[in-house]
Amino acid sequence: MIPASFDYVRPASLGEAVQVLTDAGEDAKVLSGGQSLLPLLRLRLAYPSVLVDVGRLEELRGIRDEDHHVYIGATTTHDEVVRSPVVNAECPLVALATATVADPAVRHRGTLGGSLAHADPAGDLPAVAVALDMEFVIHSTSGERVVAARDFFLDYLETALELGDVLAGIRVPKLGEGWGFHYEKFHRTAQAWAIVGVAAAVRLSGQASGEGRRIEEARIGLTNMGPTPVRATQVESAVRGAGLNGGDAVREAAQNAAEDTSPPTDLHAAPDYRRHLARVLTHRALLSAAAAV
Amino acid sequence: MTEEIDAGFVARQIAESDMLSEPAPDRHEVGAARRRKEDARLITGRTQWTDNIQLPGMLYVAFLRSPMAHARITRVDTSAALHHPGIVAAFSGRDFAGEQGSLPCVWPVTEDIVMPDHPPMAVDEVRYVGEAVACVIATDRYKASDALEAIEIDYEPLPAVLDMTEALKEGSPKVHEAGNRSFVWKFAQGDIDAAFRDAPVVVERTFVQQRLIPTAMEPRAVVAQTDGDSFTLHSSTQVPHILRIMLAQVTGIPEHKLRVVAPDVGGGFGSKLQVTAEEVLLLLLARRLGKPVKWTESRSEGNLTVHHGRDQLQRISLAADAEGHIRGLRVDLLADMGAYLMLVTPGIPILGAFMYNGIYKMDAYDFTCTGVFTTKMPTDAYRGAGRPEATFAIERLMDELAAELSLDPIEVRRRNWIAHEEFPYTTIAGMTYDSGNYEAATDKALALFGYDKLRAEQADRRDRGDPVQLGIGVSTFTEMCGLAPSRVLGSLSYGAGGWEHASVRMLPTGKVEVITGTSPHGQGHETAWSQIVADALSVPFDDVSVLHGDTAISHKGMDTYGSRSLVVGGVAVLQACDKVKEKARHIAAHMLEASADDIEFAGGSFKVRGTESGRTIQEVALAAFAAHDLPQGVEPSLDSDATFDPDNFSFPHGTHLCAVEVDTETGGTKIRLYVAVDDVGKVVNPMIVEGQVHGGLAQGIAQALFEEAVYDAEGNLLTTTMADYLLPSASDLPDFVTDRTETPATSNPLGVKGVGEAGTIASTPAVVNAIVDALRPYGVNDVTMPCSPERVWRAVQGGTS
Amino acid sequence: MTRITVTVDGVTYQEEVEPRLLLVHLLRDRLGKTGTPIGCDTGNCGACTVMMDGVSVKSCSVLAVQADGEDVLTIEGLSAGGPWHPMQQAFHEEHALQCGYCTPGMIMAAIDLLKDDPDPSEDAIREGLEGNLCRCTGYCNIVRAVRRGAQSMSAQEVTAS
Missing domain, CATH: 3.30.465.10 (Uridine Diphospho-n-acetylenolpyruvylglucosamine Reductase; domain 3)
Structure with a gap:
């Protein structure tokens, strides 16, 4: 499909860009790489009057x-x-x-x-x-x-x-030393959007590779579990102090992953399944992040 | 030796300048993995896709499409579109009402079939989202897209009809005045009641063959032009010949004034086996405007309006004795026709009717198919066309039967399949399977797969309660290919024959042109036909050119679908070569001053039996061209035609084994190993055969795991883009292990069976069987396709899904 | 209308374009570079992949005005008139194409992925080609072709140095 007409401005500076955008009013759109915007334009799901191309501003x-x-x-x-x-x-x-x-x-x-x-x-x-x-x-x-x-x-x-x-x-x-990270993406095909994704950062206490390592602090963000990205704060609190060796402390903490979420229904998943996935994937993301410390 | 030819000036020049080709007696082309002739233009970007065509004065067409699943059109106003810059014309269905005719359906499967009128552009009523309701014609495609938005149409909504079962109920809203039941087609053999009466085991299931969008990579495109007298239509089609005759019928353009060209075509998979609204309308527009017109669909337009595939509800039950021997099979099918019957829509599920029995022996079979109208895009052929549905059902049931009896699924199959010494074998569905060896293919597959080891791993994972379970899926399939013996098609009320045509021309320099009635769009006929001809005439592979896809060059053919091209079209090529040789033998005899009866053809030369003196086939061709000294009454040409009509279908078969890891916590599935052993009879080009299997597997696996056309409760298609309709990328599929066994077909002189659809037909049940097998300990006995993670997870939760 | 200067397959063009003109339509409809086809409208299929400024991009998801001043290489410029690029040769040898519609984009994506990883594993190849859909081959032979292409490209480099 083919985009509807629009004007195009390539400002020479950030100052000019904000001025052009301000002058152009609410139908103006910022164009950066265009990888989200161009498909929307082609499907005529968006009709901007002007695109302000900031893609070349050093x-x-x-x-x-x-x-x-x-x-x-x-x-x-x-x-x-x-x-x-x-x-x-x-x-x-x-x-x-x-x-x-x-x-x-x-x-x-x-x-x-x-x-x-x-x-x-x-x-x-x-x-x-x-x-x-x-x-x-x-x-x-x-x-x-x-x-x-x-x-x-x-x-x-x-x-x-x-x-x-x-x-x-x-x-x-910067989170400083001692953190491990993982992004757990669950999707049906490589090209498909995440049904659920979990971004996890984990800091550990205790001896490296020794017994008794515990999660000291965790940060968890959830993809596609609501109209906005979700911070899984309840898991973050619950997982504090959870031991990594033996026991199911991390798994239990991850059970809170769906709290305060309002996941969508779409072609690939219903909300209850997304909530379940959030719990399973948060558990996995935490363990993977911990392993990456 | 060539100077011996007394052939006149031109022929002498040819002979003396080394232009005359020589035989290639020692190569055996058939069976060799020849690299493809087609590739050169495709890998360098010199391909001729229909959308590449630019003609002076060409105009661009864009269609406005119904946003309603079912509605009466109460007002159309195209006038505002005309005020847009660059707009030459705008029309609605009413403007075509007198001349657009009805899109054809050539397969009235029953006498009393309801076959509603199908106007290429809707006039009074729309019956699916995407149906064309108006069009604009502009000087470029951008302007055409803009002007569409200025067209005003008022609709009075009518109830959508979306569910087949509901559609058949009394009081359901109607898609067409005549009702929602298009036909009921039945087949019965043996005493089905006796088979089920007191049967020790009865397995019953309802399977959903979801609706699929074929998604050839090249979107459709059409270019139509006229000089005021005759018309030329370029279209991204699989069926230029069928298109020509059908378009002549629909538009009234005399057949001899209509040339149809399928240039390079970027895949079809059945979706371009169609006579489309756009092809008809572009011809009408070219006639009306006197200018060349082009239309190219966008992918989202194509997802709405390229005919869809599958969409059947299969209620199936199987009766067996206590040892697992099948007694009878009952199939009750609802097949979603969509809103109209297109070219072969009603015939698709009927093609499956002869395949539900698979490779198994049984006493009774009862088949009923009801064709149902809904307010959705019509369905029609998609890779396999009827046979994948049948194969899925029987192969899923065989696994269920095995589970019921606690038998290995391979063992249950062994107890039922036709043994190799029983061929030819006439099945309960009335087909005569000419050849096959199910034991050999299965043994080979089991060895390649490491079946016992994987079973051991499966047991171990079960014992450990591993959250990732392993499942093994089996599919021992056959299919009917080589569509088709004309008399059989006649008995099934199909509108035409199933023969194929070929011409072979010997050029003066000894080069060979082959004209085929098949219409390849990725299958490699230019290469494979060259191999057949090279061997038949003992000429070099590179000396052969294959022409196709243009009715002005290839005037006669039945085109490419149903794994028919090699089995029917390739044989026609071979037969035309035989005729060439026969003609040449007489001329060679004259040249050698011998009797034709004493001439034999060997190593590319015609020789007097028992002597060394001879003439190459190229020398004979040159002599025929010069024609200065031919025997009395012999025409100065070696060129020959052949039209081959097979006596029987061909029946490729094979054993596919699939190992799937199922993550019971997420419902995610991963194919760990896929082994396909196919028996497609004799093989002309093993490289092409393997490629066809690979691609077929990908599509069959994608049906099992990813693809589904989804309509919402109002009848809007939700999967209009590739972002929503999930197609597998390289990361989503495993490497495939493929191998072959070879039992030649006895129904054609090449011994070939066809391979275009085998992978698709076999793989879908193999994958689903593997997933269900993994989940048996959880009480699961079916998962609806596509087996999305959510469905698999719900199956694990509830024991079924 | 906006005036742009763009170099395509070694030829520099100055064109007046509507801002909304897609790069792929500039290539196909204006410059006659029909070797680059279009397969979708969401950037999923990758059939239209070309090199811009030395990296792979989907030319249906780039505006012509965004290509102003850039150097674009299409499948037509890959071996213009000369011997085939090793990746083209590899696709031919390994039967990595059937209908050929995805092939121009697939070859471009394949060449791009080797820039980072001249000796990719099967998994790396499959991941590197995630943005290019093929409906015919099931990808097996494409993966084999990319591996073969990688080998002959490294061999060429060794010879050249």
Whole structure:
């Protein structure tokens, strides 16, 4: 299918971009890599009046190691994220989850900022964002503001981005030493969206490889368990102190994974099955993350 | 030796300039894994897809499609579309009402079949989402898409009819005035009541053959043009010949004024075995506008409007004795026709009627099929067409019978199958299986699979209560191929014959052109037919060209579907070669001053028996071309035609074994090992045969695990894109272990059986049997397809799903 | 209309395009590069895969205006007039195509995946081709072809160095 007509602006700076967006009003859309937007345009599920192409703005690109966090420019591609030594060293969960996004060709064009701003709860990265407490650096004509991940995702495909806003970059807090990570994605085919996904980060106490290792702290984000990504806080609390060797403490903690979720019904799963999967997969994700410490 | 030919100036030049080919006597092409001739253009991007065609002044057509499953059209206004830039015309169904005719169905399976009118563009009523209701014609495809949105149509909703069982109930809303029952077709053999009476074992199941979207990678495209007198239609079709005659009937364009071309076609799998609304309408538009017109569907348009496959509800019961010998089989089928009967819609489930007995002996068989109308896209042929449904049902039941009797599923099959020494064998369904060796194929498969070891692992996992269970699925299948003996088609009320045509032309330089009535779209006929001809005429493989798919070149044919091309079309090629040789023998005799009776053809030359003196077939061809010195009354040509009509179907068979790991916690499944041993008779090109098996397996496995066309309660198709209709990628399938056994077909001189559908037919039950086998300890005895993780998980929870 | 400059298979074109024009339609309808086909409208099938700026992209999911200033390589430019690329040869040798509709995109994706991993395992090949659907081959021979192509490409490199 073929998109409806729109105007196209390629601003030379972030300042110009926010001005153009502000002037253009609510029918304007930001174009980054276009990997979520173009299919919507082709199916005529979106009719923007103007696309503001920020894909070439150097100031939105790149990955920087900044003291307490890693800064990832919004138009950094998935492929660049997956390859980044900084990301793999400091926030590997982002790389692990990004490597499962779509396929190589899409990852060459698709961007981290684009995926997060699209805010599809079935996408793999929003769950990572809430698990890691990412911060969203947003520019508008009134300057820069920073929004926490928990405040960024408002509803299905709806974010804190307002008219005239451009997502400039994402700060990923460094968790420090001693963490292990895993993204558990459950889908029917490689191309299909996750029925449920679990992004997990785990810090352990006790001796390495010794008996009595326990989960000291965990961070868990759930994909496709509601209109927004879900932070599984009840599991995080319940799993604190859970021993890894013998016993079912982690499994029991993971039983809380479906609390406070409102999973959707679609072609591939009903809510009760998604709730069940969230429990099983959270258990597995925690163990895999622990094994990766 | 060539200078001996007294052949005139041109022929002498050919002879003297080394242009004249020489025989290739020592190669045996048939049986060799020749790399394909087709590949060169396909791997370099020089392919001629229909959408590639650009003609001066060409206009682009876009169709507006019904958003309603069932509604009366109360108002159509296309005028606003005309105000869009670049719009040449816009029409609704009413504008075509007088000339568009009705899309054909050529298979009225019963005398009293309800066969409703099927206007290519809806006029008063729409009966499925996606039915064409209007069109615009524009100077480019972008403008055409825009203008569609300006067309106004008012609908008065009518009730959707979506469930076959509900549709047959008294008082159900009707799809057509004549009701929702299109036909009831019956077949019975033996005393079925006796077979079931006091039977020690009766196994009953209801299986759902979900609706599938065939999804050839190339979306359909059509280009129509006319010079005011004659018409040319390019279409991404499997059936240019059938299309020509049917389009002539529908549009009134005389057959000899209509040329149909299937250029390179990007897959079909039955979906392009059709006479479509778009093909008819583009011809009408070309006639009306006097300009070439093109239409190319988008994938989401195609998912709505390319005919769908399967969609049957199978109620089946099997009676057996205490040792597991089958006594009788009862099949009661509901087949969803969709909203209309298309080209062979009603015949698809009937093709299955002869296959429910599979490879097994039994005393009685009773089959009933009811064709039901619903407000959905019509169904029609999809890879296997009727036989996958039948094979699935019987192979699933054999596993259930084994479980019932606590027998190994292989053992139950051994007790029932036709032994190799019993061929030819006439089955309870009336088919005469000419050859086969089920024991050999099964033994080979078991060895390759490591059956006993995997059974041991399965037992171990069960003992340990491993959350990941192992299941082993068996499918010992046969199918009927080589569609089809014309007299059989006649007895089944099919609208035409099942023969195939070929021509072989010897060119003056000794090169060979083969014209085939088959219409390949990925099957490699250019290569395989070249191999047959190379051997038959002892000419080099590279000296043969195969022409097809254009009714101006290949005027006669029945096209490609139903694993028929080699079995019928390949034999026609062979027979045409025989005629070439016979003609050449007479000319060679004259050249050698001998009697034709003393001439033999060996090593590419015609020789006087017992002597070394001879003439190559190329020299004879050149002499025929020059024609300066031919025997009295002999025409100056070696070119020959042959039309082959088989006496019987062919019956490929095989044993497929599948090991699936089932994660009982998530319902996820993973194929660990898939072994396919197929017996497709003699093989012309083992590489192509293996490729056909691979692709067939992928589609059959995808039915078992992934694919399903889903309509919602209002009759909207929910799986309109590839994001929703799940097709397997490379990561979703295992490597396949394939091998063959070989019992030649006795029904054709090549000994071939056909391979296009075998993998698809065999694999679906193998996979589902494996999943059910894994879950037997959980009380599971069926999982509905596609066996999605959710369905598998629910089966584990509830013992069934 | 927006003016763009794009190099395709070594030829530089200046075109006035509507912003909504898809790169694949620019290639096919404007530049006659019909070797790159279209198989879907959601970016799933990968039939339209080309190289842009040296990496694989789905040309149905890129606007022509986004290709402004870029260097695009299609299947037609892979071996333009010369001997086949080793991956084309490998697809031929291993019978990795039947109808051939997915083949241009599949070959491009295959070449792309070898850039990171010149000697990929079967699993790596299958994962690397996740974005390209084939309906004919069941992928077995495609996987074999990519392995063969990888071997001859490394051999070529050894010879060249």
